[in-house]
Amino acid sequence: MLKRRKRSILAGSALLAWAAFAPAVMAERIGDAERGAEIYRKCAACHMVGAQAKNRIGPHLNGIFGRKAAALDGFRYSDAMRRAGADGLIWELDKLDAYLENPKALVTGTRMSFAGIRSLDDRHDVLAYLRTFSDKPRDIPEASPTAVAHEVALAPEVLAMAGDRDYGEYLSSECLTCHRKDGSDRGIPAITGWRNEDFVVAMHAYRQKLRPHPVMQMMAGRLSDEEIAALAAYFAALE
Amino acid sequence: MTLNRRDFVTTTIGLAASLAAPMVMAAGKPRVVVIGGGAGGATAARHLAEASKGALDVTLVEPTRKYYTCFFSNLYLGGFQEFAALGHTYGKLAADFGVNVVHDWAVGIDRDAKTVSLAGGGTLPYDRLILSPGIDFVDGAVPGWDITAQNAMPHAYKAGSQTQLLKAQIEAMPAGGVYAMIAPPNPFRCPPGPYERISMVAHRLKQINPTAKILIVDPKEKFSKQALFEDGWMRHYGGMVERVGPDFGAANTSVDPAAMTVDIDGEVTKVDVCNVIPAQKAGRICETAGITDGNWVPVNPHTMQARADENIHVLGDASAQGDMPKSGFSANSQAKVAVMAVRGALTDSRVFPAKYSNTCWSLLGTDDGVKVGAAYEATDEKIASVESFISQTGEDAALRKQTYEESLGWYAGITADMFG
Ligand SMILES: Cc1cc2nc3c(=O)[nH]c(=O)nc-3n(C[C@H](O)[C@H](O)[C@H](O)COP(=O)(O)OP(=O)(O)OC[C@H]3O[C@@H](n4cnc5c(N)ncnc54)[C@H](O)[C@@H]3O)c2cc1C
Numbered sequence: 001m002l003k004r005r006k007r008s009i010l011a012g013s014a015l016l017a018w019a020a021f022a023p024a025v026m027a028e029r030i031g032d033a034e035r036g037a038e039i040y041r042k043c044a045a046c047h048m049v050g051a052q053a054k055n056r057i058g059p060h061l062n063g064i065f066g067r068k069a070a071a072l073d074g075f076r077y078s079d080a081m082r083r084a085g086a087d088g089l090i091w092e093l094d095k096l097d098a099y100l101e102n103p104k105a106l107v108t109g110t111r112m113s114f115a116g117i118r119s120l121d122d123r124h125d126v127l128a129y130l131r132t133f134s135d136k137p138r139d140i141p142e143a144s145p146t147a148v149a150h151e152v153a154l155a156p157e158v159l160a161m162a163g164d165r166d167y168g169e170y171l172s173s174e175c176l177t178c179h180r181k182d183g184s185d186r187g188i189p190a191i192t193g194w195r196n197e198d199f200v201v202a203m204h205a206y207r208q209k210l211r212p213h214p215v216m217q218m219m220a221g222r223l224s225d226e227e228i229a230a231l232a233a234y235f236a237a238l239e
Numbered sequence: 240m241t242l243n244r245r246d247f248v249t250t251t252i253g254l255a256a257s258l259a260a261p262m263v264m265a266a267g268k269p270r271v272v273v274i275g276g277g278a279g280g281a282t283a284a285r286h287l288a289e290a291s292k293g294a295l296d297v298t299l300v301e302p303t304r305k306y307y308t309c310f311f312s313n314l315y316l317g318g319f320q321e322f323a324a325l326g327h328t329y330g331k332l333a334a335d336f337g338v339n340v341v342h343d344w345a346v347g348i349d350r351d352a353k354t355v356s357l358a359g360g361g362t363l364p365y366d367r368l369i370l371s372p373g374i375d376f377v378d379g380a381v382p383g384w385d386i387t388a389q390n391a392m393p394h395a396y397k398a399g400s401q402t403q404l405l406k407a408q409i410e411a412m413p414a415g416g417v418y419a420m421i422a423p424p425n426p427f428r429c430p431p432g433p434y435e436r437i438s439m440v441a442h443r444l445k446q447i448n449p450t451a452k453i454l455i456v457d458p459k460e461k462f463s464k465q466a467l468f469e470d471g472w473m474r475h476y477g478g479m480v481e482r483v484g485p486d487f488g489a490a491n492t493s494v495d496p497a498a499m500t501v502d503i504d505g506e507v508t509k510v511d512v513c514n515v516i517p518a519q520k521a522g523r524i525c526e527t528a529g530i531t532d533g534n535w536v537p538v539n540p541h542t543m544q545a546r547a548d549e550n551i552h553v554l555g556d557a558s559a560q561g562d563m564p565k566s567g568f569s570a571n572s573q574a575k576v577a578v579m580a581v582r583g584a585l586t587d588s589r590v591f592p593a594k595y596s597n598t599c600w601s602l603l604g605t606d607d608g609v610k611v612g613a614a615y616e617a618t619d620e621k622i623a624s625v626e627s628f629i630s631q632t633g634e635d636a637a638l639r640k641q642t643y644e645e646s647l648g649w650y651a652g653i654t655a656d657m658f659g
Contacts, residue, residue, distance in 0.1 A: 086637040170591050173286065173575040177568060178598075178645075178652045187648020214628035215598055215645075218614050221626060222594070 036129030080109030163233025193239035276301030279371030279554030279570035317439030331659030372522025382493035416511035430463035471603030521557035535559035561621025600646035608643030
C-alpha cells in the first residue's frame, strides 16, 4: 500500500523531477507485489505457486516469466495453448499482461475459463507478485507493460463496428485458401461461427504482433478495423 | 435448329410472359469460358459460378478427368503421401455449383469473334475468357532432351504418370547409384519445388539405398529458401547431396537419354536416374491466342486482364504479373481477384481493391516443415510484394512439426476451395 502511494506521489510531482526520475522508477518495478498477493487469490482457485507447487486445474506458475507457453510436461494443456507454445509464445511481461487482460485475445481456444482483469494496476500488481517466484527475479528484463502499449481491450466502437458482409465475403476468399469453410480444423484452426468479439480481438492481437505466427501477423497486418469487422461478420454467419 | 433470342421473342408475342421470361434470361446470360482446370482455373470456375448464383454461364474446358496436383507430388516421392490422394475430379464443380465441365482441349481462340475452338470440333462463345493453362517447356532448353525423351528422363513437373514414373525409377536405382536433377533457370513453376524434391528423394533413398548419391546441376547462382534447404540436407542426409552451380559450368549442360549421361561443360557423367526440369513458358494456347510477350503473358495487376486483350484474364503460371512466385497458392489468389473483376464487369456486383498473398511450405524430412510467404498489392506496373516472412534455421522441432501439419491443413483447404 505504502509503495503504491509513493508511486502516485512521484507521478504527481514537478514535471522536471518526473522526467529525470521516470525511466529508473519504471524499470525497477512492475507493480506492487504485496497487493498482487491479494489479487492472486482469484488465480489460486486453479493455480499453485511457491514451494511444493503442483499442477492443479491450471499449471503451476513458478518461473512463469520467460517460460514458453504450454511448457510443463505433466500438464494437459488445450490444443490452442500447445499451438501457441509451438509458434513461439514466450511468457514475457507484455504477453502475460495481455493474457490476463483477456485470455481469449491471445489464445482464443484456451481452457482457462477466466474472464480477465480489466484494471491495469491490478494486472501489474499480480504480475509483480508472480515475478517473486521466478528463479532469478533480478534477471527478468523489466519494462512497464504500459510502455509496450498493447491495447487488447479494444475501444467499444471498434468492437461494435458493423461489418460490411459483401466486402467480408470478398476478403474471406483470401482466408479460405487455408481455413476451411466447413469448419474442419485439421492442421489449421477453424474460424467459422465464432463470437464476433472473439474474432475481432484475435485479429487485432495478430495485427499488433502480440500473438505469434508469421502468416497470421502478415494477413492481419494489412487489414483495417473496418476490414476486420467485415470478416468477423462474414465468418460469424457461416455454419 | 437453334433458337436465338430475337426469334424467340418474336414468335412468342401474345404468349404468356411468365413462360417466356426465364428462357429469354437463360439465353441472355453473360458467358464466361475458363480454359484449364488447375489451381487457377478450377478456383475461378468454382467461385464465379458460386458467387454469381446463376447469373453467369460458366464453362470449364479441361482435357483430363482427374487433376493431379503438383503440390504435394514431391511428398509422394518421399513416401509421405499416397498417389491417389493427389487426384481430384470435377464432379462437384458441375453438380454443386453448376459449372459446365467440358473435357476437351482448347486449340484456338478467335479474339475478334470471341470464341474458343475445341479439339473435338465444337466452338464456345464467350463474353470473358479466363486462361489458366499452366506451363509448357521451352524447346531445346536442355540440349539432347525433348518431350519424346520424357520416359527415359522424366520431368515430373506436370503431375500424374510422370510423377509415378520418376518414383519407380528412383526405387529401382542400383545400390550406390546416382540420381541427377537438371534444375531449371528462372522464372519457373514453384521456386522451392526442385529443392523440396531433392529433400524427398534423399529421404526415400536414405531408407532404401543409403549409399546412393544425388547430383543437382543448377544453372542458377542461388535458389529459394537456400539456407533452409542446405541446412536440412546437412542435418538429415549429410554427404548425400552435391550441387554443381554455374561457376562449375552448370549453365552449359547437355544430356544423352539413350546413354543416360549428363555432360557438364565437357565432363560426362553416367547416371541412373536423370530428372530433367527444362526452362518453361506459358501454356501453348497463350501463344496461339497471340497474347504473349516473350515466354509469358503480361497482365494488368488490378484485374489479371491480359495487356493485349481486356476480354481475357490470364492466371497462374502463364501470367507475367510481377513479384508473385508461380505457385498453386498464387494462382488461387489471382483467381479470386479475376472473379471479382469479371463479376463486376458482367453483372452489377461490387468491385473491391485487389489483394494477393502466397505461402509455400516445403518438407525437408520427417516432421521438418518450413515456409516462405508474402503479401502483395497491385500497382499500375506490377503486383508488388509489400511484406514477407520466411522460416529461420535453428527453429525447434515442435515448430517445424507444426509447420508441416499446417501444410497438410493448407492442402486440404486449397483443394476444397478449388474443387468444392
Ligand atoms: C513438384 C512441384 C511442387 C509444387 N509444390 C507447390 C506447393 O507446395 N505449393 C504451391 O502453391 N504450388 C506448388 N507447385 C506449383 C503449382 O503446381 C503451380 O504453380 C500451379 O499448379 C499453377 O496453376 P495453373 O492454374 O497456372 O496451372 P495448372 O495447375 O498446371 O493447371 C493447368 C491446367 O490447364 C490444362 N490445360 C493446359 N492447356 C490446355 C488447353 N489448351 N485446353 C484446355 N486445358 C488446358 C491442363 O490440363 C491443366 O489441368 C508445385 C509444382 C511442382 C511441379
